[in-house]
Amino acid sequence: MTRMFALVDCNNFYVSCERVFDPSLQDVPVVVLSNNDGCVIARSNEAKALGIRMGAPAFEHREIFEKHGVQVFSSNYSLYGDMSSRVMSSLNRIVPDMEVYSIDEAFLILDSLPQSPESFARDLREKILKWVGMPVSIGIGPTKTLAKIANRFAKKHLEHSGVLDLGSPGMRSTCLELTDVEDVWGIGRRYALLLKSYNVRNALQFSRQSRDWVQSRMTVEGVHILLELQGIPCHFLDRTPRPNKTIISSRSFGRCVETLQELQTALACYVTRAAQKLRHQGSVCSGVTVFVYTNRFRQDLPQHSPSGTANIMYPTDHTPTLIRHALNALEGIYRPGYSYKKAGVMLTRIEPRARKRPTFFQPGAGREKKEKKLMSAMDHINARWGRNTLQPAETLYAPGDWGIKREKLSPRYTTSWDELPVAS
DNA sequence: TCTGGGGTCCTAGGACCC
DNA sequence: TCTGGGGTCCTAGGACCC
Numbered sequence: 178m179t180r181m182f183a184l185v186d187c188n189n190f191y192v193s194c195e196r197v198f199d200p201s202l203q204d205v206p207v208v209v210l211s212n213n214d215g216c217v218i219a220r221s222n223e224a225k226a227l228g229i230r231m232g233a234p235a236f237e238h239r240e241i242f243e244k245h246g247v248q249v250f251s252s253n254y255s256l257y258g259d260m261s262s263r264v265m266s267s268l269n270r271i272v273p274d275m276e277v278y279s280i281d282e283a284f285l286i287l288d289s290l291p292q293s294p295e296s297f298a299r300d301l302r303e304k305i306l307k308w309v310g311m312p313v314s315i316g317i318g319p320t321k322t323l324a325k326i327a328n329r330f331a332k333k334h335l336e337h338s339g340v341l342d343l344g345s346p347g348m349r350s351t352c353l354e355l356t357d358v359e360d361v362w363g364i365g366r367r368y369a370l371l372l373k374s375y376n377v378r379n380a381l382q383f384s385r386q387s388r389d390w391v392q393s394r395m396t397v398e399g400v401h402i403l404l405e406l407q408g409i410p411c412h413f414l415d416r417t418p419r420p421n422k423t424i425i426s427s428r429s430f431g432r433c434v435e436t437l438q439e440l441q442t443a444l445a446c447y448v449t450r451a452a453q454k455l456r457h458q459g460s461v462c463s464g465v466t467v468f469v470y471t472n473r474f475r476q477d478l479p480q481h482s483p484s485g486t487a488n489i490m491y492p493t494d495h496t497p498t499l500i501r502h503a504l505n506a507l508e509g510i511y512r513p514g515y516s517y518k519k520a521g522v523m524l525t526r527i528e529p530r531a532r533k534r535p536t537f538f539q540p541g542a543g544r545e546k547k548e549k550k551l552m553s554a555m556d557h558i559n560a561r562w563g564r565n566t567l568q569p570a571e572t573l574y575a576p577g578d579w580g581i582k583r584e585k586l587s588p589r590y591t592t593s594w595d596e597l598p599v600a601s
Numbered sequence: 602t603c604t605g606g607g608g609t610c611c612t613a614g615g616a617c618c619c
Numbered sequence: 620t621c622t623g624g625g626g627t628c629c630t631a632g633g634a635c636c637c
Contacts, residue, residue: 211605218605234604252605279637365635396611398635425607474604521606582603 181294181317181344182414183285184324185268185301188312188332188339190281191219194260195250197310198590198598206247210235213429213582214251251583259591263309271301276415284321286414298340317342321412322405325362326352326380346408353381353406363402368395380406420458420527426451427521430579433472434517438575440469441504445571447522448503452496453559455524456552461492464525465499467506472518483510492528495548496555499524500571 187193191209196202206223210216217224217233227245229238235249242249261280269275274286290297298315305313316328323343330352331341343349359369361380371394377383384406391399401411426447434440444467455462468484487502503522558567565572588596 213603213605215604232605236603239603282637363635367634396634398611421608423608427606429605472604519605523607 179319179344180410181287181319182321182324183272183287183294183298184278184316184321184328185283185285185305185313186316186328186332187264187281188314189219189221190261190311191250191252191257192221192224193311194253194257195248195587196221197260198587202248206245207250208242208247209250209252210585211252213431214584215429218252249585251586253587253589255589255592256587260309260311264305264311264313267305267308268301271304274414274416277418284324284414287317293342294344295340295342298342299338302339312339314339316340317344319344319408320405320410322362322402323349323408326356326360329360330356349408350381353384354379356380358383361402361406363398368399420460420529421454422525422527424451424454424462424524424527425521426454427468427519427523429519430517431582432579434579435513435515436575437508437511437513439579440507440511440517440520442572442575443520443579444503444507444522445500445569445574447520448500449496449569449572451522451524452494452499453556455527456494456556459530460527461494461530462499462524462527463489463492465489465502465506466523466525467503467510468521468523469507469510469517470519471515475516478516479514481512481515483512485510486525492526493548494530495552496569498548500569504571 192202192207195207195209202221204223205221206227206229207221208217208224208229209219211218214235217229217231217235217238220229220231224247227241227247229241229247235242238247241247257280264281265275265277265283268283268285272285272287274288276284278284287294287297292300294317298317302313302315305311314328314332316324316326316331317340318324318327327341327343331339335341341348341352343352356379357369358364358372358377358379359366361383364372364383372378372383377386384403386403388400388403391403395402404411428443428447430443434443448465464486466484466486468482470482471478471480473480473482485506487506489498489502493499555567559565588598590596590598
């Protein structure tokens, strides 16, 4: 028996999260905006029908928003993260063999079911709706790529049932033929352009190309897509989340900033967040890359987007050390006279803390012990009393109004006692 | 006026070594 | 003036994902 993958994907995830706690949002157009209320990153079906594009700048649609009474929200990641864990743990209760693929998607292995995969998926869908209030679509296939295609098809064309099983070849070619090559998992805009120039327009046509033809144009990853479309699995279930190999923390500013002091303060904040993530996954790092960008949409202003890397002699997870290196790197790349719109930091050469080898440059054991104690105390206090209860002094150097804008934030219904929904 | 953030993998090419 | 060949490691950049 071939093993079947199911892909469960939450419908319009961020919008659905907002709807769970505010039923008046049902059946009306809703959008969720990115940080700084910049771009549209989630749309209800009603908003899609109004022609609002994914990733569109919010200001371009202000008129449509007003004219059609579109409900607009700033993104509320603590709410979405919490809703995501509820969906995932519910799925896990029913199907233990699963991979959490993203905040709103999970792959499941459907093995030895007491019923047909399709009716199992329908039940599953009903349960998630009932338990969490989250509408999902489910696609089934012998490979992850086919499950993805089935899911997309179900969401688009089978809204009522929300489930499609491509397990048997019957429907498969019809469905592949109706899937634009650009909508295949792993084929993006550039490859789609290339493929279309050879008259390969849909997934079925792509699946009939030769291995060599694909390999020479799209590397080995293209070959994996090809085989997966033919029903031969190349991607398997990744059950345990692996620690990140890079950790990025970056933000656009609410306004442009010019001074070194402001950039230093912002970067110290970003390093603080990144380092906390680093410790959370039990890692240390020895590379810190800092980058700053001017506003690329203001071509009338001088552009400058430098980056700089600091190499740390011994891997560490100590926030003050990482801040020191980041600020050194910043001084190396900063040029006055530019308006900066975005800055960020990337931690690289990450390795498990346990594997850390002693090196010649390592600080004495006593110092390392103190560093560890300090970080652990800071993490505990911030976990207990809120994220910025205790923070490095550098993050307070130039406080100001450069932070992000979130003007339409919904309450943190599920993660803050002060903002619980009230039943009246 | 206003345009997000955080990841992965692959490959080519340079530096360096013998 | 001639100017090998092969290996490894690292990084930047390109492509993709959500």
